[in-house]
Amino acid sequence: MELDLKGLGKKDMLALKNVKNERRKIIHDSSADPIFTQFLANEIASNLHPTIQYVKVAEILEAGKSAKTFVLIPDIDSGTKKLAYFRPGQYVCIQIQIEDGIYKRPYTISCSPKKAMDNKYTLTIKRRNQGIVSNYFIEKVKVGDTFSISGPKGNFYYEPIRDAKNIIAIAGGSGITPFISMAEAVMDGILDLHLTILYGARTKEDFLFFHRFEEMKKKSKRIQVEYILSEEDDENFISGFITKELIEKYMHKENSYFLCGPLSLYEKMNVLFKELNIPNKYIRYDSFFGRIDLNRNEEYNLTVLTGGKKITILCNTKETLLSSMEKNGILAPSQCHVGKCGFCRSKLKSGKVKMFDDALLEAEKGKKYIHPCATFPESDVVIELPF
Ligand code: FES
CATH class of the missing domain: 2.40.30.10 (Translation factors)
Structure with a gap:
């Protein structure tokens, strides 16, 4: 290949000629100490x-x-x-x-x-x-x-660039834990937002952090909590379920909705959000799915191919493939346990399984991938772990 030197003047050619000497000088003048590899940025990151x-x-x-x-x-x-x-x-x-x-x-x-x-x-x-x-x-x-x-994980948090300052948090049962953390952060001045929590539970005894929330409500106008009882009547609480009217009561001009609870809560809320014409982009979900079909109680063989080995264990229809592997001491990769992070992604080699639709990414669908943390056996099953 011929070098095209058109456009280069005499000065450029001289500068090019000097590069070698300049480079030599820099190398000669530089320290003989080993190259520094532990940077402060790496330390902060870890x-x-x-x-x-x-x-x-x-x-x-x-x-x-x-x-x-x-x-x-x-x-x-x-x-x-x-x-x-x-x-x-x-x-x-x-x-x-x-x-x-x-x-x-x-x-x-x-x-x-x-x-x-x-x-x-x-x-x-x-x-x-x-x-x-x-x-x-x-x-x-x-x-x-x-x-x-592990280190802190997950993206179920308030992000000022994306979320509105008025948060309507909808919690079912122990799905309240992210919201007590958010409320405490508001009280500490770490989060600058207005938080309304619509908290549903079966009975009064099931409410967690009740006294702490009451204390916060007294101290700050930015925290509101409504308690909804589904299996008990008490004049101090709302009876039944979260309704469209209750959500509307706390809506401002711009709102973000955070949901955390069992599957039944997600199903009910999805219907209400549609009725309220709330676009999906304003809704954030965590996943505390209680999706096990408790009426089934069958056992199947689960064969796991991992690291050149083949291990067969029993797996009940009430437990996920991941959970039965863990019970049998098979250390499968995992992180979130709710089908979201993709860490446990494995190949389904054979067998019939029940997996929740939303557990797979679009790119994984139709390729026989499963997330064992969100998958239940429906026959004998063979899977291959990622390593
Ligand atoms: S552990 Fe996160 S998807 Fe299975």
Whole structure:
């Protein structure tokens, strides 16, 4: 190939000729010390987004009917000195060994991020049907116990660039935890927004953080909470379900809607949002799906291909493929446990499964990919893990 030097003047040619000497001089003058590789930016990034944090239970507080709040501090002996900052609404994924199984479960951080600056997180955990890890925490975990958690994850948080300042939060049962964190952050001056929480539960006893919310309501006009009881009557609370009129009561000119609760709540709210002509772009969902068909109780073989091995275990129709792998000590990749992050994505080699439609990305559909954390067996199944 011929070099086209047209357009280059004599000065350019001389400058080009000097490049070699200049380069030599720079190399000659530079320090002989090893190249610096630990940059402050990397250090800050790993403090903000650690892959793993070792924590110790410092305190356990009763948090209502069958629920406890666990105050966590860094487990310095295992190497964690500082807990990462988080945004209200984010979760951490706990990894814990229970008998022969290694389990990972996401739990929303239930305090204000200000606590993280004081090196503390709180997780509020409620006993659940079939909840191996939740029930283990309620019954067995004690002060001084240690375990590991991920860095803060998830994008169920208020984002000023995207969200309106008037937030209507709709919570069902233990789906209240992201909103107590947001409310605490408003009280601490970390979040600048107006938060109305429409909080549904079966009975009065099921409301978590009731007294704390009442305290906040008295102290700040920015926090409002309405309690809706579905299975109990009490003149101090709204009976029945969240209605269109109740949502309308708290709507401003611009609003964002945050939803967290069981599947039934999502289904009901979707109908109401359509009636209110609220576009999807203003609605944010977390996922606390209680989608197990409790009427089925069958067991199938689940064969897992991983790392050149083939392992067959039993999987019940009431549990996800991921949950039965964990119970049998198969450490499958996972993070969110609600079909959203894609960490557990695996190939379905054969068999029939029930997976929730919204658990797959568009690009994954029709390619025999599944998210085992949101998939239940309907026959003997063979899957291949990503590694
Ligand atoms: S663990 Fe996140 S999609 Fe399965």
